[in-house]
Amino acid sequence: MKARKLLMIPGPIEFEPEVLQAMSTPTTSHLAPDFTESFGNSLDMMKEVWLAPSGQPFIVAGSGTLAMDMAACNLVEQGDHVLVISTGYFGERYADLLRRYTPNVDVLKADLGKVVPADQIEDQLKKKNYKLLTFTHVDTSTAVINDPRPIAELGKKYDVLTILDGVCSVAGEEIRQEEWGIDVVFTASQKAISVPPGLALLVASGRAMKVWKNRKTPVANYYADWSNWLPVMEAYGSRKPAYFGTPAVNLVLALEKSLQNILREGVEKRFMRHQKMGKAFREAMKVAGLQMIPDTEQVSANTLSAPYYPGGVQGKEFLQKASREGIMLAGGLLAELKTQYFRVGHMGSVNRADLLATIGAIESALRHCSYEIEPGICLKRAQEILDS
C-alpha cells in the first residue's frame, strides 16, 4: 500500500514528477550557459503566465513574504500614503510589513467572508493622495477572492499603483495583469505555480518600474532592492549570466519545468479547470451541510476552500481522521476562528482523482467524528459537476 499521503493544503501542494526530478539533477554553476538558458526561459514564460508581455519579471530566492516585501520596499518611501485592502490574514500581514517603510498605512478591512465594496475603496481614495494600494487576490485564510478588475480600474483613475498579492492565485485564478492594468502581481513557488517552496516570483509594470526609478531616497531593504536585482534579471533575460546573490539553482530548473507544464496546458484552460474543481468541491461540501467562510459563490476562490466544521465535529480529531484516510488537510488560519474551520487546497496540478479521493476522505472523517451523512452523497454531487 502507498504510504505517501496526498497533500491537499493551500501550499505546498502536490508536485509533478518532472518538476521534482529537476530538483534532484546535479547542481550546476549559476553562471553556466545551460543554467543561464533555463533562467532566461523562466523569465520569458513568467510573462506569458502572468499575461504581462511587457512586464519586468523577477525570480528571487525566498518565500512569498519576500515578494510582498520586494513590492513594498521598492515602491514606498518614508511619508508616502498607502492603502491596504484586507480580506484576512495576509492583508493584515501586508499592513504590518508596509509600516516598516512608512507610518502612513490605512487599512480597509472586509467583513468576514466578504470583500470591500468598490465604492468604499473609491471613497477612501478620494480622501488622500495615495501612492499605492495593495489587495489580496485569494486570501488563503478565508478563501475569499477579490475581483481585481474594478480595483485596478480605480488605481488607474486615481493614479495609484496597484499591488496584487497573487500568492494563492497566480496560475490558478484568472489574472490578466497587463490587460487589467495591475502594476505588480507576485506569487511564491509552492502554490499554484507548483514548484517546491523557496522562490519569490514577481512581475512589475512599466509604470511601477518608473516610480521606482524616480525614487528620491534609497530602498530601505538591501536584499530586496531592485537596484541589485534588475541588472541580474536583464542579463539572464538576454541569456547572459550575472550575479548579485546566488540563485536557488535547482528551484529555477524546477520552475522552468513547471512553467512549461502550465503553458502546455494553456492558461485559459487552467483557469477553467480550477473553476470547475473549485465549484465541484464547494458543492460537495454543501450537500454534507457544511457552511463555507466566503459569503457567496461570487467571492469564493477556486484554488482553495474554507468550510466550517459542522456541529459536534472537533477540528483536531477530524484532521487526524482525514490524515489516516491518506489526505492531509489544513486547519484554520484566522486567529479568531482557528478551531472552527479547515482549509483544502485544490490548485496546481490537482486532478479529478485527487479531488474525489479528498472528498471521499472528508466524508469518512466526518462520519468517524459522529457526523451522520449518507456515504457517497458528496462524491455523487462532485462527480455530477466534474462530468458536466
Ligand SMILES: *Cc1c(COP(=O)(O)O)cnc(C)c1O
Ligand atoms: C502563502 C501566502 C503568502 C505568504 O507566502 P509565504 O511563502 O508563506 O511567505 C502571502 N499571501 C498569500 C495570499 C498566501 O497565500
